[in-house]
Amino acid sequence: MKEITESLRREAARLLNEGVELFIGYAAGTRPACARPFFVTKPEEVTGLVFDPFCVPNLVKYILRHADKKVAVVVKGCDRAAVDRLVAERHLDRARITLVGVPCGGMLARERVLAELGPNPRIEAVEDRGPSFVLRVRGEERTFEKRKFLMEKCLGCTRNNPAGVDVMVGKEAPPVADPEYDPLKEIRAIEALPAAERAAFWEKVFGRCLRCYACREVCPACSCTECTFEQAVPGWQQGATWISKAKSLPDNYHYHLIRAFHVAGRCAGCAECERVCPVGIPLMLLNRKLAADIASLFGETEEDPCGALCVYSLADPDEFE
Amino acid sequence: MNKNGAAERENSTWQPKIVAFLCNWCSYAGADLAGVSRLKYPANVRIIRVPCSSRVNPQFILRAFQRGADGVLVAGCHPGDCHYVTGNYFTRRRLMLFKRLLEFTGFAPERLKVRWVSAAEGGRFAETIKEMVEELRDLGPNRVMREEK
Numbered sequence: 001m002k003e004i005t006e007s008l009r010r011e012a013a014r015l016l017n018e019g020v021e022l023f024i025g026y027a028a029g030t031r032p033a034c035a036r037p038f039f040v041t042k043p044e045e046v047t048g049l050v051f052d053p054f055c056v057p058n059l060v061k062y063i064l065r066h067a068d069k070k071v072a073v074v075v076k077g078c079d080r081a082a083v084d085r086l087v088a089e090r091h092l093d094r095a096r097i098t099l100v101g102v103p104c105g106g107m108l109a110r111e112r113v114l115a116e117l118g119p120n121p122r123i124e125a126v127e128d129r130g131p132s133f134v135l136r137v138r139g140e141e142r143t144f145e146k147r148k149f150l151m152e153k154c155l156g157c158t159r160n161n162p163a164g165v166d167v168m169v170g171k172e173a174p175p176v177a178d179p180e181y182d183p184l185k186e187i188r189a190i191e192a193l194p195a196a197e198r199a200a201f202w203e204k205v206f207g208r209c210l211r212c213y214a215c216r217e218v219c220p221a222c223s224c225t226e227c228t229f230e231q232a233v234p235g236w237q238q239g240a241t242w243i244s245k246a247k248s249l250p251d252n253y254h255y256h257l258i259r260a261f262h263v264a265g266r267c268a269g270c271a272e273c274e275r276v277c278p279v280g281i282p283l284m285l286l287n288r289k290l291a292a293d294i295a296s297l298f299g300e301t302e303e304d305p306c307g308a309l310c311v312y313s314l315a316d317p318d319e320f321e
Numbered sequence: 322m323n324k325n326g327a328a329e330r331e332n333s334t335w336q337p338k339i340v341a342f343l344c345n346w347c348s349y350a351g352a353d354l355a356g357v358s359r360l361k362y363p364a365n366v367r368i369i370r371v372p373c374s375s376r377v378n379p380q381f382i383l384r385a386f387q388r389g390a391d392g393v394l395v396a397g398c399h400p401g402d403c404h405y406v407t408g409n410y411f412t413r414r415r416l417m418l419f420k421r422l423l424e425f426t427g428f429a430p431e432r433l434k435v436r437w438v439s440a441a442e443g444g445r446f447a448e449t450i451k452e453m454v455e456e457l458r459d460l461g462p463n464r465v466m467r468e469e470k
Contacts, residue, residue, distance in 0.1 A: 187425075190425065191425065195427060195429060196427075198425070198426070198427040199426075199427025199428075199465060200427070201427070202426045202427050203427070203465075228380070242380055242384070248468065250386075250387045250466045250467065250468050251387075253383070253426070253465070253466050254380070254383045254384070254387060254466070256426075257379075257383060257422060257423070257426065258379065258380055258383065260422065261379055261418075261419060261422060264418060286422070286425075286426075289421075289422070289425050290418065290422060293418055293421050293422075294418065297414075297417060297418070298414065308414070309411075309414060309415055309418070312407065312410035312411055312413070312414055313410075314400075314410070316410070316413055316414060316417075317417070318400060318413065319417060320413065320416070320417075320435040320436060320437060321436060321437065
């Protein structure tokens with residue numbers, strides 16, 4: 001991964017010298033096996049930039065806060081689709097942003113790696129060897145097989161080399177998708193449950209929700225300036241808002257169903273919502289279920305920039321009599 | 322269905338509550354026709370008139386469930402007959418998807434019904450309500466999303 005990091009720093013310095021005001025990339029996090037977003041404005045700061053299989057955060061949404069500047073941003077294959085989403089909805093001007101694509105060999109699931117290495121490892125170097133990652137810890141090489149240690153979203157990934165970027169860093173990465181991985185396996189398992197057990201499963205899952213709205217904040221498809229769940233109304237009108245501020249199970253149901261439905265057909269599949277959830281709600285189950293239903297009901301051929309629910313077809317199945 | 326539900330179902334005084342969102346141009350007129358034709362149908366339905374079936378935000382449906390509805394009916398013009406030409410095509414897509422999402426998260430799919438009812442179909446409206454009340458009687462009260470008072 002050393003070569004990618006080095007050429008990333010070179011490209012960043014070049015872009016900053018050529019008039020880019022802000023370069024958004026990754027730096028090593030304060031915790032082990034973790035990366036944080038890193039905002040570079042001066043060429044001499046590029047030495048902080050890194051790229052390794054712990055650079056999970058999707059940086060695309062940060063551009064929204066700097067839409068008035070010339071911004072360059074590091075995108076992995078899965079983050080790339082989020083840019084198209086924001087451009088199609090006219091939140092971003094594609095001409096003003098420089099996309100720096102990095103070939104991605106998959107992202108390691110932090111908790112599984114730490115379970116293997118112990119709580120506080122010092123990872124000195126990471127190397128991508130195709131089917132596995134090799135981490136050097138205290139001078140010792142440890143092999144992590146991708147099939148076992150990659151994040152769930154990477155197992156079925158077929159777009160690890162971002163397409164349509166302005167600058168590409170490093171060599172093309174070999175495909176990471178595990179041919180045996182079935183993205184719908186869990187969804188089918190839930191669908192096969194009897195209704196009462198399914199209800200019990202979701203009741204347990206939604207019951208955990210704290211309504212911290214982290215899943216909304218991080219999602220590049222959730223980009224309304226005023227959210228339906230947080231309307232600016234005075235206190236005496238709060239009774240008329242969609243959901244109350246208090247935490248209750250019916251309101252949690254309402255929030256999660258509508259959140260999933262609002263991004264239906266527009267979700268880019270970066271799985272950030274699930275990653276940031278402090279109580280581990282499997283949000284991607286809802287997102288993937290909706291995407292699968294859209295594909296099977298309306299076909300994948302229809303490409304509308306605003307998503308499958310903004311268009312219709314006379315040929316849609318008519319299941320309502 | 323929990324124990325409470327079964328107990329309430331046994332209790333003969335329990336009546337299912339239905340919230341019906343009816344499109345102004347077809348289904349509301351259909352319900353009106355059922356009325357002026359003196360067709361008999363159960364009085365379990367509370368009608369809300371909307372300008373078009375595509376005005377029905379899925380949040381309306383969830384809110385109705387939260388506030389104590391046992392079933393929700395959304396009715397609009399037959400596809401092709403929409404007053405706004407394309408409204409009900411959007412309804413069709415949206416609610417087809419939403420219904421599957423509800424089912425996935427443990428709702429009984431019978432609790433949300435979507436029907437196309439034209440202004441001339443008073444009988445069909447009455448039938449739909451009768452049918453829904455029977456189905457909901459079998460299912461019992463909705464507990465999944467109900468806000469306890």
